[in-house]
Amino acid sequence: MEILLLGTGSADGWPNPFCRCTSCTSATQVRGQTAALVDGVLLLDCGPEVPRAAMRFGRSLAGVRHILFTHGHPDHVGPAALLMRHWTGATEPLDVVGPPSALEQCEHWVGPDDPVRFITVQSGDRIRLGDYDVRVLAANHGADIGGDAVLYDLESDGGRIFWATDTGPLPDATHLAVTGAGYDAVFLEETFGTYAEHGTEHHDLLEFANTVAHLRTVGAVTDTTDVVAIHLSHHNPSESELTAVLSDSGARPGRDGEAVCVGAATNAPTRTLVLGGARSGKSAHAEALLAAEPAVTYLATGGVREGDPEWAQRVRLHRARRPDCWRTVETTEVAEELRSATHALLLDCLGTWLTARMDLHHVWDGGALERVHADIDELVAAWRACPAPAAAVSNEVGSGVVPATASGRLFRDLLGVLNARMAAASDDVVLMVAGRPLKLPVSAP
Structure with missing residues (x-):
């Protein structure tokens, strides 16, 4: 099962x-x-931002058959998504599932001949939707909308x-x-994070910790x-x-665009190359791609630079983002x-890996450039053979100005070659x- 997080923010986002x-x-x-797309066929919530979020993350909603x-x-609840679907002339059936407070907003956004089935549910219900067994559970939320909010066991x-x-903190039921x-x-x-005086039916950090601890006690959450x-x-x-x-x-924390794969999901990409310019968010995105993995080896090719406090601060920030595991x-x-992962x-x-290899082979002083190409050959072969999920980060060099020095132009050209080969x-x-x-x-390739 693949759960693509289309959003992880509150009503006003973050x-x-x-x-x-x-x-x-x-x-x-x-x-x-907050919303998620499951296996490309099931939406968990569908607020007004969801259709565009799916497009930004390269996913179509044409295959969606169930909205919960x-x-x-x-x-x-963004009922305009149903109108967008109507405009495509879709003929495939669609199940729209939820409590009355949600479905009442959607019923007027479908055409009379649209193949849409509305299924009203309440806590305690159990239904079958395609390949999914859905248990409807009670939430502690939504007194202003009739108190009919629900959660889903999928x-x-x-x-x-x-x-x-x-x-908020889960009901006993x-x-x-x-x-x-x-x-x-x-x-x-x-x-609500560190703000504990919110007085609403949501979790803050303390209540979140208590709920997770309770879920562990009852065996809902395991190691x-x-x-x-x-x-x-x-x-x-x-x-x-x-x-x-x-x-x-x-x-x-979840991250927008993150694909969480569980159980028998085996079709997710196993080797991902993340390119970008300076401060584009490429490292954070690569980390998010692997955030669901129980263990990750972080290959840091930049090393330490004695006497460079700015670089040391960058390294500290990177380390702070990584889970302790x-x-x-x-x-x-x-x-x-890579080969033995x-x-x-x-x-x-x-x-930084390429810079280090060029330093090692004294390329800047007229050393053996062919040895760098041999290193690139070995790296690409190892990347292709990596037996575990992997992500690699690199600088995109194709959009910058032409470097003023011969050494700069050589580095740019070699990194462009390396990026293209890794992408393939x-x-x-x-x-x-x-x-x-x-x-x-x-x-x-």
């Missing part, structure tokens, strides 16, 4: 576009309203997940219903469950601090690490622009 608080101004990525709404709040041959947004579930992944809302915080807002601390706090509960290896001898691997970055050996290639991922077509 950062809030009208806010200048520290959390908003220091945010390194934009989080849209949790409640009727406007960041979770299971197929590909795994089992718990979609728990929006809600829900804890009882999920006892022994042993979910592959739990997506639990965490809206292998991926616990992902969603519906995040600017009441949370910075990304690095939030990651550290959540890790105490064995959880992590990640192993960091600072090396430029990466080919063997037993769990996920992140190579960051190809530019990759399952997925992403170009980061201003923090936004653009999926590129992959040519056959």
Whole structure:
């Protein structure tokens, strides 16, 4: 089962576009309203931002056959999506599922002949939708909309997940219903961060930790469950601090565009090349691609630079983003690490790796350039043979000015060659622009 997070933010997202608080101004990525696309066929919530979010992440919604709404709040229900679908002349059946507060908003957005089936549910219901067994559970949310908000326990041959947004601390009936579930992944809302006086039916960090602990006690969360915080807002601390706090509960923040693969999902790309310019968000995106992995080896090719405090600060920020379970290896001898990988691997970055190889072979002083090409051959072969999920980060050099020096032009040309060869050996290639991922077509090698 693949769960693509189309949004991981609260109603106002994170950062809030009208806010200048520290959390908003220091945010390194934009989080849209929370929703997810499961296996390309099922939407968990569909607020007004969802259709465009799917397009930004290179996904079509043409294959969607089921939409599950949790409640009727406007960041979770965007009925215009049904009108967009109507305009395409779609003839495939679509199930629209949810409590009355959600479905009542949607019923007037479909044509009289549209093959849309509305299914009203309440907590305690169990329905079958295609390949999915859906259990409807009680939420602690939405008194202003009739108190009919629900959560979803979703299971197929590909795994089992718990979609728990929006809600405050879970009702006793829900804890009882999920006892022994042993979910592959739990997506639990965490809206209010360090702000504990909100007085709303949402989680703050303390309540989130308590809920996760309770889910562990009843066997809904196990040591292998991926616990992902969603519906995040600017009441949370910075990304690095939030990651550290959540890790105490064995959880992590979700990220927009992240594909969480659980159970029998085997079709996700295993080798992803992430390209981008300086400060484009390429490293953060590559980290998000592997965030669901139980263990990751981080191959840091930049090393340390004595007497360079600015570089040291960059390294500290990178390290702060990584979960404690990640192993960091600072090396430029990466080919063997790729070939022998037993769990996920992140190579960051190809530019510093190439610089180190050119230094090693004294290319700047007229040394053996053919040895660098041999190193590139070995790296690409090892990348292609890597037996574990892997992501590699590199600088995109095709859009800059022509370097003023011969050495600069040589480096640019070699990195361009390396990027092209790595792209040809990759399952997925992403170009980061201003923090936004653009999926590129992959040519056959």
